[in-house]
Amino acid sequence: MLEIENETQPTSGLCETVPTMTEAEVISQIRAHLEKQFPKACPSCGHHFASLRDYLLNTSHLGPAMSYDADLGNWQPAKPVGTATYANCRCGNTLALTSAGMPLEQLWSLMAWGREEAARRRQSPQELLGSLCRKVGQQVLARDPGKPA
Ligand SMILES: [Zn+2]
Numbered sequence: 001m002l003e004i005e006n007e008t009q010p011t012s013g014l015c016e017t018v019p020t021m022t023e024a025e026v027i028s029q030i031r032a033h034l035e036k037q038f039p040k041a042c043p044s045c046g047h048h049f050a051s052l053r054d055y056l057l058n059t060s061h062l063g064p065a066m067s068y069d070a071d072l073g074n075w076q077p078a079k080p081v082g083t084a085t086y087a088n089c090r091c092g093n094t095l096a097l098t099s100a101g102m103p104l105e106q107l108w109s110l111m112a113w114g115r116e117e118a119a120r121r122r123q124s125p126q127e128l129l130g131s132l133c134r135k136v137g138q139q140v141l142a143r144d145p146g147k148p149a
Contacts, residue, residue: 021113023132029110031136033102044093053140059087059095061137064130067099067111071126075115076108085133 021029035052042049049055065085069077083099099107118128 021109023117023135026110026113027132027135027139029106030132031139033099034097034136035140036101037097040095042089042091042093042095045089045091047089047091055087055095055097056137056140059089062086062088062094064126065133067114067125067129070111070114070129075111078104080104080107083129 031052038049038051038055040049040055041047047058049058063086065083067083068081069075069083072081080099084096085098086094086096089095102110114125114128114132118125121128123131
């Protein structure tokens with residue numbers, strides 16, 4: 001009779017160099033980054049956006065978000081061109097929210113996640129980014145502690 005070793009060897013350990021994030025974690029990182037860009041004012045008409053929520057409610061969204069680096073096939077950009085999403089202010093001026101200011105390591109880990117996840121879902125990275133942005137927007141708009149109507 002062989003004695004089967006009781007000690008359970010942890011199968012994963014050092015081999016996981018890239019921690020796998022969940023979509024919820026990715027969304028919360030993106031949301032936190034976007035929320036840091038507020039308050040913000042429209043440089044053209046001076047309209048003041050107090051928060052990301054205020055911005056989403058008072059601009060009209062323009063097309064899908066773009067990761068210019070991913071578009072160029074550059075998934076670990078040392079000098080990122082950036083990722084941006086555009087919206088029109090009520091005055092007609094185009095406003096952008098971008099990945100500028102995000103630490104490189106964080107940007108890279110989000111992009112690495114996006115690349116793998118898009119492949120797993122058989123989506124283009126653009127489609128995945130678009131769906132993440134929509135979910136961020138839905139979360140931000142759903143969370144309405146104050147106003148009943
Ligand atoms: Zn404006």
